[in-house]
Amino acid sequence: MVRLRNPALAALGSLLAAHNALSIVFAPILGTDRPFPAGGSIAVDQPPNYFFQGFSPPFPTNDGWIGYGAGTGDATKGAITFFAGKALGVSTSATVSAAKFQVVNSTGTYVIYSLSGVISLTASNTGTITAGGKFTGILRVVKLNAPGHEVLLDQYYANYPTGVSTDYEISGLITGILYFESLRVHENHRSKLQSPNFPSTTSLSYLTTKGYMYPAIGNIWNLCYDLPTITWHVLRTPDASCRASLVAGLEYEIAHLPAVAQPGDFYFFGGHVAMVSRLALIAEQVGRNDLVSPVVNYLESMFGYLFNSASTAVPAYETAWGGIINRAGYNNI
Ligand SMILES: *[C@@H]1O[C@H](CO)[C@@H](O)[C@H](O)[C@H]1NC(C)=O
Numbered sequence: 001m002v003r004l005r006n007p008a009l010a011a012l013g014s015l016l017a018a019h020n021a022l023s024i025v026f027a028p029i030l031g032t033d034r035p036f037p038a039g040g041s042i043a044v045d046q047p048p049n050y051f052f053q054g055f056s057p058p059f060p061t062n063d064g065w066i067g068y069g070a071g072t073g074d075a076t077k078g079a080i081t082f083f084a085g086k087a088l089g090v091s092t093s094a095t096v097s098a099a100k101f102q103v104v105n106s107t108g109t110y111v112i113y114s115l116s117g118v119i120s121l122t123a124s125n126t127g128t129i130t131a132g133g134k135f136t137g138i139l140r141v142v143k144l145n146a147p148g149h150e151v152l153l154d155q156y157y158a159n160y161p162t163g164v165s166t167d168y169e170i171s172g173l174i175t176g177i178l179y180f181e182s183l184r185v186h187e188n189h190r191s192k193l194q195s196p197n198f199p200s201t202t203s204l205s206y207l208t209t210k211g212y213m214y215p216a217i218g219n220i221w222n223l224c225y226d227l228p229t230i231t232w233h234v235l236r237t238p239d240a241s242c243r244a245s246l247v248a249g250l251e252y253e254i255a256h257l258p259a260v261a262q263p264g265d266f267y268f269f270g271g272h273v274a275m276v277s278r279l280a281l282i283a284e285q286v287g288r289n290d291l292v293s294p295v296v297n298y299l300e301s302m303f304g305y306l307f308n309s310a311s312t313a314v315p316a317y318e319t320a321w322g323g324i325i326n327r328a329g330y331n332n333i
Helices: 006-018 063-069 147-156 240-255 266-285 289-307
Strands: 002-004 080-083 093-098 100-105 108-114 119-124 129-131 139-144 165-171 175-181 206-208 211-213 220-226 315-318 323-326
Touching: 080 119, 093 100, 100 119, 139 147, 240 266, 240 289, 266 289
Parallel strands: none
Antiparallel strands: 080 100, 093 119, 100 108, 108 139, 119 129, 165 175, 175 220, 206 211, 315 323
C-alpha cells in the first residue's frame, strides 16, 4: 500500500501508466493563495458587510450566509417568543447574563453558547438580540431540532474545527482512503468512515438535501471508498461491422467542427469543449490517431481565449469575497 503525498504524484503517474489507465490525479489543495487569472481582479457590487469584519477573504458564499453577510445583513427579523426560559410578549424584552441561551422564534429553537464565559444579552420580541457590551471571544449558535438533542450539544459545544488537512492513499487502484484531520462536524459519509465513533442517531440529526446528517466524533477521519472502474474508453469495443460508419461519422464531425470562436459564456463553452474532446477519444478508440491532433489543436485554440484578457468571457479574481468568477458577470446574480 502506497501512502501518496503530493511529491509522489510523479510516481503515481507511472503507476497508472503501467496499468494502462489514462488518469489525472488531483492533489490536495495546498494553499488559498490569490490566483492571477487572465481577467485580472474585480469587485462585486455586493461586498461582505460588517458580519465578516476583522476577517479576510475568501468568505463562504451560499444561501445560508448571504442574507446576513451582504447588504444590510438583517435578513431575518421574526418575533422572538422565548429567551433563556423567559416568555417575551409583544413589545417586551429580557436581559439575561449566562453562558448558554435558548432562543425560540417561529422557525424553531436555537441555542447560543458562549465559550468565553458569562455574557449579558438582551432579546427583544421584535427579533433582535444585542450584547451588553463589546464581546471578544467565541459564540456558537445551533438549531435545536428536538429537546433530546441538547444533551449531546451541551457535551460537545466547545469542540469545533480550526483547521483541516487532507491526504489520501490508493491501494491496488481498487480502494482509496481519504484522510481528514482535526475535523469535528456531523457528516453524511457514515458508510465510508473507518472505526467510527457514532453517537446514536436519535442524539442529533439535521435534514439536508442529501438526507439526514448524524453525528460522528473524532479528530481523525478516514473515509474508505471503492474506486470506480471507469476508463476514458468504452468498456465494450464497438462491433466490427460498425467501425466503417463510426469512422465516417468521425471524419465528418471533425472536418465540420464549428469555427474556433471566442466563448460567449462559461456554461455553453464547457459543454462544447467536452463534446469536441470526446471526438478525440473516439478517434483513439477506433485506431485513427491521425484524427486526434486536429481535435487537440482545436481545443487549444478554444482554451486560449480563457487565458487572453481581451476575451469577453474570461475568469477574474473577485476581491471582495475571494474567488474566481466570470468577469463579465460580476454584478449579475
Ligand atoms: C429564527 O432565528 C434563526 C436564528 O437566528 C433565524 O435563522 C431564523 O430566520 C429566524 N426565523 C424568523 C422567522 O425570524
